[in-house]
Each structure stands twice: as C-alpha cells, then as structure tokens.
Amino acid sequence: MKTKLLLTTFVSSFILHTSAFAQGSLTPPAGAPAPVMKSLDQVEARTAITNTSSLVTISQPGSYYFTGNLTVSTNNGINITTNGVTLDLNGFTIRSTAASLSGTAIALSGSLSDITILNGHIRGSVTNGSGGFGGGGFYTGIGYSGNQPGNVLVSRISVSRCQLGIYLDTGNSTLIESCTVRTVASSGILASTIKNCSAVDCGSDAIYGEQVSDCRGESSGFGNGIFAATAQNSYGKSNTGTGLNADVATGCRGISYSGTGLEAFIANSCHGTSLIGIDLTVTHSLNSF
Numbered sequence: 001m002k003t004k005l006l007l008t009t010f011v012s013s014f015i016l017h018t019s020a021f022a023q024g025s026l027t028p029p030a031g032a033p034a035p036v037m038k039s040l041d042q043v044e045a046r047t048a049i050t051n052t053s054s055l056v057t058i059s060q061p062g063s064y065y066f067t068g069n070l071t072v073s074t075n076n077g078i079n080i081t082t083n084g085v086t087l088d089l090n091g092f093t094i095r096s097t098a099a100s101l102s103g104t105a106i107a108l109s110g111s112l113s114d115i116t117i118l119n120g121h122i123r124g125s126v127t128n129g130s131g132g133f134g135g136g137g138f139y140t141g142i143g144y145s146g147n148q149p150g151n152v153l154v155s156r157i158s159v160s161r162c163q164l165g166i167y168l169d170t171g172n173s174t175l176i177e178s179c180t181v182r183t184v185a186s187s188g189i190l191a192s193t194i195k196n197c198s199a200v201d202c203g204s205d206a207i208y209g210e211q212v213s214d215c216r217g218e219s220s221g222f223g224n225g226i227f228a229a230t231a232q233n234s235y236g237k238s239n240t241g242t243g244l245n246a247d248v249a250t251g252c253r254g255i256s257y258s259g260t261g262l263e264a265f266i267a268n269s270c271h272g273t274s275l276i277g278i279d280l281t282v283t284h285s286l287n288s289f
Helices: 002-022
Strands: 047-049 056-058 062-066 070-072 078-080 085-089 095-098 104-109 114-124 127-129 132-133 140-145 150-162 164-167 176-179 178-186 189-195 199-201 207-213 216-219 226-232 235-238 244-251 251-258 262-270 273-274 280-286
Touching: 070 216, 078 085, 085 273, 095 104, 104 114, 104 150, 114 140, 140 150, 150 164, 164 176, 176 235, 235 244, 244 251, 273 280
Parallel strands: 047 062, 056 078, 062 085, 070 095, 078 104, 085 114, 095 114, 104 140, 114 150, 140 164, 150 176, 150 178, 164 189, 176 189, 178 199, 189 207, 199 216, 207 226, 216 235, 226 244, 235 251, 244 262, 251 273, 262 280
Antiparallel strands: 127 132
C-alpha cells in the first residue's frame, strides 16, 4: 500500500512538472495578425502578356511572359522601349499576316541595355521560289531602331520567313545562342557573339559576327555562309559567295558552288570545297586543305 502511494505521488509530480513547461502565454501578440502566405506577386514576380492581336509596348523594366500566341496584321509585334527587360515567349509564336513586308516582331527602340529575349518563335510569310524571295509578314524578326543596343541576350528563338532574321549588329555586347533562322530574304543572324546557332536558306550572309562558334550558316544567294572575325567548329555554305570567311578559323568547313569554299587569314584544321570555284584561300594554313 505504501509502494502504491509513493508511485502515485511520483507520477502526479511528473505531470505537474512537465505541464508547467508545456504551457505558454495564451495572450495574442499586440497589433494586427501578420500574413502567413505569399502574395501572387511574390509567387510569380513576372507580368503576363495577354494581348493576342495587336501591338504590345513594354515601357517598364521587369520580367514579362506570354500566355498565348500573338498575331498582328501590320507593323511591329512587340516594342521594348526601356532598359532591364526579360521577355519570355514561353513557347508561343509571334506571327504577322501583313500582305507586304512590314515592321519587326520584337523591336528594341533607342540605346537599350540589359535585354533578354528567349523561348519562342517568330513567323512571317516570305517564301523562296528557286532563289527569288517574296511574300509578306515581318520585315525583321528581332531588330532595333536608333543607336545600337548593348548587353542583349537572345536565346532559344526561331525565326522563319522574314526579310531579316535576328539583327543586333556587331561591335557591342550582343549574344545570340541556340537560335535558328530559316528562309529569310536577306541576312540571317547578325551579332557580336553567336553560339550554337543555325541559319539556312538566307538570301545574303547567313551568319555574321565577331565571334562565331558551333554554328551552321547557309546562303542560298551571293552572301557568305558564315562571315566572322573568329570562327570555331562551324560550317558555312554558299551558292555563289564564300562558304566560310574568317580572319581566324579553327576546325571549320566551307563549301561553295561557284565561289570560294573557305577563306581565312589563319586556318587551323579547316577544309574548303568549291564545285567550280576555289576550294581554299588561306594566308597561313595549319593542317588545312
């Protein structure tokens, strides 16, 4: 009986002891309750572009994304007029139904910087009828007006059936990577640095840049397949122009029907072929033929 009493006393003491530490203050803190969930802006800190049938102007810095295709009947599709913009096409297409060449799908206005454009498609209605280009839609896929932009990245964009493909010019920090251009009446891709890109069925120069690597450029007219200061691991082809033309070419191949296959000041491990023209024109050749 004494043992049972001692055990009961011990258990009661343990419960009282632990209960004293388990309880906190039951008084709510002063002030309004703080939010415990993120706002929609915090969850998706981007702005949706929901317009599907007319010009969209981006005039404030930030991140923007498409929620559907955009089709315009004339002039530009997107105007970017401010610095610090990221535009994600989100896999959708910007298309022009203009009967004649008109406008730019994505136009950069002024001396803009810190621009990123990615993940989508641009389409016009230009066709190549055995070397004669014609049709309508966008004049330019991605381009600029005014002074040349800087710090611009274009990635994973396809452009087809326009007059010009992606035109950002050289001499500034513009980078185009993992993009494709097909069937444009003039130049395919123009930028300072071009990597992992393909431009085929171009009426003029297919790829034109200062640093070109791991690219394929094909001109169906008189232009160069690839024209670069430095070209690495790239393939250029032209109908009547030079297949690949570079100051320094490494691991490259150039093919032409009636022009020069490959032309370079320095060519290392390169190969040039021409059906009725000159295979290779090189000042300093290392393992090239």
